[in-house]
Amino acid sequence: xxxxxxxxxxxxxxxxxxxxxxxxxxxxxxxxxxxxxxxxxxxxxxxxxxxxxxxxxxxxxxxxxxxxxxxxxxxxxxxxxxxxxxxxxxxxxxxxxxxxxxxxxxxxxxxxxxxxxxxxxxxxxxxxxxxxxxxxxxxxxxxxxxxxxxxxxxxxxxxxxxxxxxxxxxxxxxxxxxxxxxxxxxxxxxxxxxxxxxxxxxxxxxxxxxxxxxxxxxxxxxxxxxxxxxxxxxxxxxxxxxxxxxxxxxxxxxxxxxxxxxxxxxxxxxxxxxxxxxxxxxxxxxxxxxxxxxxxxxxxxxxxxxxxxxxxxxxxxxxxxxxxxxxxxxxxxxxxxxxxxxxxxxxxxxxxxxxxxxxxxxxxxxxxxxxxxxxxxxxxxxxxxxxx
Amino acid sequence: xxxxxxxxxxxxxxxxxxxxxxxxxxxxxxxxxxxxxxxxxxxxxxxxxxxxxxxxxxxxxxxxxxxxxxxxxxxxxxxxxxxxxxxxxxxxxxxxxxxxxxxxxxxxxxxxxxxxxxxxxxxxxxxxxxxxxxxxxxxxxxxxxxxxxxxxxxxxxxxxxxxxxxxxxxxxxxxxxxxxxxxxxxxxxxxxxxxxxxxxxxxxxxxxxxxxxxxxxxxxxxxxxxxxxxxxxxxxxxxxxxxxxxxxxxxxxxxxxxxx
Numbered sequence: 001x002x003x004x005x006x007x008x009x010x011x012x013x014x015x016x017x018x019x020x021x022x023x024x025x026x027x028x029x030x031x032x033x034x035x036x037x038x039x040x041x042x043x044x045x046x047x048x049x050x051x052x053x054x055x056x057x058x059x060x061x062x063x064x065x066x067x068x069x070x071x072x073x074x075x076x077x078x079x080x081x082x083x084x085x086x087x088x089x090x091x092x093x094x095x096x097x098x099x100x101x102x103x104x105x106x107x108x109x110x111x112x113x114x115x116x117x118x119x120x121x122x123x124x125x126x127x128x129x130x131x132x133x134x135x136x137x138x139x140x141x142x143x144x145x146x147x148x149x150x151x152x153x154x155x156x157x158x159x160x161x162x163x164x165x166x167x168x169x170x171x172x173x174x175x176x177x178x179x180x181x182x183x184x185x186x187x188x189x190x191x192x193x194x195x196x197x198x199x200x201x202x203x204x205x206x207x208x209x210x211x212x213x214x215x216x217x218x219x220x221x222x223x224x225x226x227x228x229x230x231x232x233x234x235x236x237x238x239x240x241x242x243x244x245x246x247x248x249x250x251x252x253x254x255x256x257x258x259x260x261x262x263x264x265x266x267x268x269x270x271x272x273x274x275x276x277x278x279x280x281x282x283x284x285x286x287x288x289x290x291x292x293x294x295x296x297x298x299x300x301x302x303x304x305x306x307x308x309x310x311x312x313x314x315x316x317x318x319x320x321x322x323x324x325x326x327x328x329x330x331x332x333x334x335x336x337x338x339x340x341x342x343x344x345x346x347x348x349x350x351x352x353x354x355x356x357x358x359x360x361x362x363x364x365x366x367x368x369x370x371x372x373x374x375x376x377x378x379x380x381x382x383x384x385x386x387x388x
Numbered sequence: 389x390x391x392x393x394x395x396x397x398x399x400x401x402x403x404x405x406x407x408x409x410x411x412x413x414x415x416x417x418x419x420x421x422x423x424x425x426x427x428x429x430x431x432x433x434x435x436x437x438x439x440x441x442x443x444x445x446x447x448x449x450x451x452x453x454x455x456x457x458x459x460x461x462x463x464x465x466x467x468x469x470x471x472x473x474x475x476x477x478x479x480x481x482x483x484x485x486x487x488x489x490x491x492x493x494x495x496x497x498x499x500x501x502x503x504x505x506x507x508x509x510x511x512x513x514x515x516x517x518x519x520x521x522x523x524x525x526x527x528x529x530x531x532x533x534x535x536x537x538x539x540x541x542x543x544x545x546x547x548x549x550x551x552x553x554x555x556x557x558x559x560x561x562x563x564x565x566x567x568x569x570x571x572x573x574x575x576x577x578x579x580x581x582x583x584x585x586x587x588x589x590x591x592x593x594x595x596x597x598x599x600x601x602x603x604x605x606x607x608x609x610x611x612x613x614x615x616x617x618x619x620x621x622x623x624x625x626x627x628x629x630x631x632x633x634x635x636x637x638x639x640x641x642x643x644x645x646x647x648x
Binding site: 144147187293295302306 | 459489516526530554557558562564565569572573
């Protein structure tokens, strides 16, 4: 069956704080002076951003996605559960995907409770994707980066025990000891909401997701590298006897839709560059605190880049990442191509980007929903449905 | 010219490298190094004059293998207790520790004081001194690190002149990973000031006056807590005390030359 037959479109927001601090070649993370934050501006941005996501629900996106970062102008969401709670109250239909709280940075029972609460409040609309958290998060949270991966896995075990074994239970681990693991409430969906692991291509994360039978998503790495990871994921999942399908892989893209290609480029370009060159930028030191990255991975990366930061240019973006600017036809063609190429039927769309003003985000979301999604749906091969 | 011989020792299944130089009938001298094993230990060779000098390389550093189980200073103390057994060091040794090695040596002496004849601590880490905190090594940008470690412009020049290779970056990241496992959360032992007064062996505290990692003001607190400690400070020297000051090496040698 073509992945296009059951394509699901998820609208994601990073909720950036767009008044970045100038003269920061090291980026907008970790030690960025927080005195630059203006709460009145923050209130306006939260309103715009939540409006944009709520609009996505009205216009028919299948899901809304929020995530979490700490101490950075990249994101106004140090808690994606709060953003998800706000969205649940404003939406009726779309899935709410938390993409999510880095479980190693919190108490796992607490995350089990909070996610269960969201699932119950939304009547079973929650989906959960679990990231390790970027290296930057470990500078600003009191958690040792050299144990990040072990702590992530133990925390996942605790969360799954909390959700799937009748409580109370006991847990004895390296990082946590629970006398009574007994979260209340429990998730609405049984046995639990859909679970994905978010990675950046590290081999053992792919293996982990596949071995456990979770879905997998890889963010902000070159497309060719992602495709290799997905093959690896599928082969490993099969080997471990886990069913997987096009819904097991989530890809993401950053399209901008306008009346003409030229207008799309003109309207989107500065915001896309702002995102990649200003917001996403960080230093090697902040990106890889000691122990966060396996030493072998660092060796490979240094061999590939020779220790130099990759300079992200406009020309490179549209070939390395899934960015596109164009008419509904052009964008629809690219989106369909990317999903088929990755064998994925679930795609996250970043339709507000960087310092994009509200009107452009609304325009992009609206055109995508009304002009692009129907075009892609029409591309799906027609399947015969037996008469009842 | 005197030099080290190297041999491997297996401690609890983990291979570590041990450097040795000199021989003599007195107590051996054991040196526990700081948070980087890569520069080598040439500057300590004068200690091997008429003495057996032993420089074990910590698991997770230099040519020693990793031990994923080690995640505390106490684990290193247990490791060194086993290493002393393995090397047949039945009689008390003269123990000298630098920086991280000073922290390990201090705790080793708290717990295993009967295995130590004399204790020398060179700008040791591990003690919290209000108003004069240890610089958080992890937060120093890599390109600035040597300027924090070294005060002497001449030595700084000689250390920064070599090109940094990818292998050096990887080796450094691995050592910083080992260090993070034991002290990311806190670069001191909050109860050290409670424990140190229990040390009864003669002790010497040495410090570079230009130390930008562990400020020289910490010296007095170590000496106070250790009770009977002597203190020696060295003008113009930074945190890599023995590299920068041959006088400091001589001071340790003289301290260890005294009879019990």
